[in-house]
Structures are given as C-alpha cells and as structure tokens.
Amino acid sequence: MCELLGMECNVPTDIVFSFSGLRQRGGKTGPHADGWGLAFYEGRATRVFLDPTPACQSPLARFLGENPIKTLLAVGHIRRRTRGPTTLANTHPFVRELWGRHWVFAHNGTLPRVRRHKLGRFDPIGTTDSEHAFCVLLEGLRKRFPAYPTRRRELWSAVAEIGAQLGDDGTFNFLLGDGRHLFARCATKLSHIIRKAPFGLAALADDDVRIDFSTVTTPNDRVAVIATCPLTTNEAWTVGKPGELWVFEKGTLRATLPSKTDTIRASRRVIQRSRKQR
C-alpha cells in the first residue's frame, strides 16, 4: 500500500510542510520506501518530480524541501509496492495529456482484476494496476466528452462513476488532478482538511516540525490538504467514507459524490447482514 498527498488552493502555496511529514513515512516513520513522486501544476501544465528511491533518503526530496515551488494544485505519492517492480515507469503520480491539459493520477490500494477493463487510446508504460486504471479512467472520460466539459458537474459525476466501476473489485483510493480540480476518492482510507482563517499552529505527526500558518497566509487564503492519514496531530481532519469522491476547487470542497455502485454495494451489505441476523 502507499500514501497519497494532495493540495489544492486559491492562492499559490508551497507544499513543503505537508511533504516533510509525508516523506518521513517513505522509509523512516513508515514502510513506503519504493519510490515517491510529486506533481506541481502551473495552469494546465504540470511538472512531476519522480524518484524510485526512498523519500526519506532522496536528495531530490530534500532539494524540494529546501527550494519550495508554489502551486495551486499538487499531487504526491509515496509507494510501498504491491504490484510491479520499483522502477521509474511504476512510480506515481502518472501523467497523460487529454484535451490539451495534463492529468495527474496517484493511487493507493490494489485492483487485482483491473486488466479486464479494456484500454483505448492510453497505454500503460509500466506494469502497475494503478497506471492501467488511470488509462481506463481517462479513456472513459474521453469517450463521454468530446472536449473538456463546460458543465463541470458532469465531469465530476463521470469521475465518480468510472472510479466506482474500477473500484468495484479492489481498493481504489486515488487522487486525480486536471489543473482545475483535485478529485480525491476514498475507498478505505483518506482524510482532508481545509485550512482557512483564522489560521493557527499545526504540528506534524511524523516529524518534529511545527508551523504557525497565520504568519505565512492572508485572511482570504484557502488550502485543502488531502492525505491517506492525517499529517498533523492537533487539527481536525475529515475522514472519508468508502466510495466517496471529493471534488476540490479553489481551496473549497465543491462536491462530495457518493458512487451509485458503492451505494448499491453498501445496501447489498446491509441486506446480507440483516439476512445473517435472521
């Protein structure tokens, strides 16, 4: 399994504080030592730093900590491999271009039967179930819409539906960025927090680091941070429910979409439980 980290804001923000916590889990406070990656958007384009080495030892990870890049949208991942060897091709986040914008994807979980979903225009480069799922997800979007949807709720619903289909027989926690939104799907484990005024002190769970956000922000700033497990010990994180898709835009949680499939599965489970109890 792996850990996810996302950030989506209304003003360019650096992710160093959160990434400092996460990177300790990459081989030090956590076992996720099979590579890491971090994508930073600038408009519709992204640049991705990838390193198939443990994040806690990586000189590149240290460099990014010392030379922060401000962005409105970032997607990060540290990997503990379950499927596919530790190579550059298997290092998340994965990137593809669709409709003239970069799409960035990182996954936590396993989808053992994902290859029954046919590929289309996008092919995996590596051997992970995750990249296969990403290619299927983008193909699903491409088939539904001829261009980037102007009715954005339709895009949100499509991501939720395809996410539910893919997650149907596996664990599909993911982060998906398109330069405008950050989609965050909880299958088993995902949390978020939206930092806004009045800003306070935050203390990292994985490192002896504290920050007083009131000294580095303005009253209008809104910063959503999404992570597999809460990164701080003294803040109230919202824990996701299985099957939920969060849609973040400009530091706001714009929508929480339950997936139809998940609703069906949840009700099936309730029915099965009630049958057993009889």
Add this chain to the structure above:
Amino acid sequence: MCELLGMECNVPTDIVFSFSGLRQRGGKTGPHADGWGLAFYEGRATRVFLDPTPACQSPLARFLGENPIKTLLAVGHIRRRTRGPTTLANTHPFVRELWGRHWVFAHNGTLPRVRRHKLGRFDPIGTTDSEHAFCVLLEGLRKRFPAYPTRRRELWSAVAEIGAQLGDDGTFNFLLGDGRHLFARCATKLSHIIRKAPFGLAALADDDVRIDFSTVTTPNDRVAVIATCPLTTNEAWTVGKPGELWVFEKGTLRATLPSKTDTIRASRRVIQRSRKQR
C-alpha cells in the same frame, strides 16, 4: 532560437559535463534565458526536469549538476523564446505517451505556419509552434503504425518524412527520443560527436571545465552527444547538413536519412541558381 542537447549511449552515462556547458548558454555565455528542460530515460519511461527560469541561475540545474543521473538517453533544451510566453507549458522538452512508451521532443527554430497541420489525438497544452509540431509528428506516426514498428527502419523513415513535411516552411531542428532511439534532425544547425575508445581529454567551450574521459569510461563505452553548436573546443564534431535526420542507437549512428522533400527543395534551388546564371 534555442539550443538542443542530446545524449544516447550503450552504457548508463551522466550528462553533467555536457549540461554544464549548455547551461552557461542559458543566460550567461548565451542569450537562452527563457527556461530549460532535461529528460532522462529509464527504459520506456522518462522523467523530465523543467524550469521556466534561466538555466545559468537555476537551483534545479545546479542540483542536477551535483547529483548526476545516469541514463542511456537524455534530451535537453534551453530556450530563447520566439513564439509563446515563458511558462511551464511552453518549456521544452515536451512529453507524450504513444504505444506504451514516452516520447520526448525538443525543437530549435520556428515553424510560423505549423497550425495549418491538423491535430489528431494529441493536443498542445502550451502555445508554442514546437509543441504543435510534436503533436502532429506523433499523430503522423500513430496513423502509419498500429503499434511500435518491429521493422525499425520504417519508423526511422517515417520520422524523416514527417519531419521534412513539417520543416518545409520553417526551421525544424529537433531532437526526438523514444527510449530506444534518439532522432536528431538538422535544418540549419546541429552537430554531433561519438565518444569511444581511446577516450581523451575534452575542454568545454563555455566553461572552464575539462574532463579526461579515459578515467570515467571502459573500452566498450560509446556515447553520442548531439548539440546545436559543438560544446567542446578540442574535439572533432560532425556538422549536420540541412534536412538530414540522424538516428542514434546504443551510442552508434545507425542511419543518416536525407528527407525526400529536402532533396527536392535542394534540387529546385540548384535549378533556380542555374537559371539565374544563364
């Protein structure tokens, strides 16, 4: 105009020496101060470091100099913008996935009428003529072959032909990597050198740096370096002819393809000259 740098080898090699020279031209010994990028392949996957700031001042460029990444194939670019603002989306090299491998592209020159070439499956993210040309080039390959061609000479010819079509009314020096080959097209200005045993001393043209390659190589090593202008002062570089496409593989120049269009244009020019002389 911009400067290109490529490296293609039969053993993993670091590009630091060549990049050290090139990066001085990014705002110091040269005027190419509008961003830079460097892509390193590992198999069919690549990771790209991009920075829309002058290479000579960039902390990321310094980091790569101090933390060399060994690779069989690298594509670099420093930009002096002619079309499109200085943004991340306009920073070369550009990357797309086709047939389950990354393709990396960097361009030197301008193609003022490139938008008359229709796009297909690949859309530009930025506003450069270069990225548009790359998308057209890949679409041309995709249309000709259902998968990565097993007859590789057919791929080489296709790159040469599409390159000639695109370069027909503009300046189209480019580097194109696919993880196996490095294609290098000369329209106006491109040079290469293949370093092999017996290795000797090389002195950078742009920086007071010398290296004795015999101390860092084995007798079987072959390293092809391609650059807009020769990077060293004491080695014999091969200068490209207009319209030529070089195909490098495992540190060897596998083919030099003249483009049909260029041959036609060259013969037209000869005819025109002889008419004038009459």
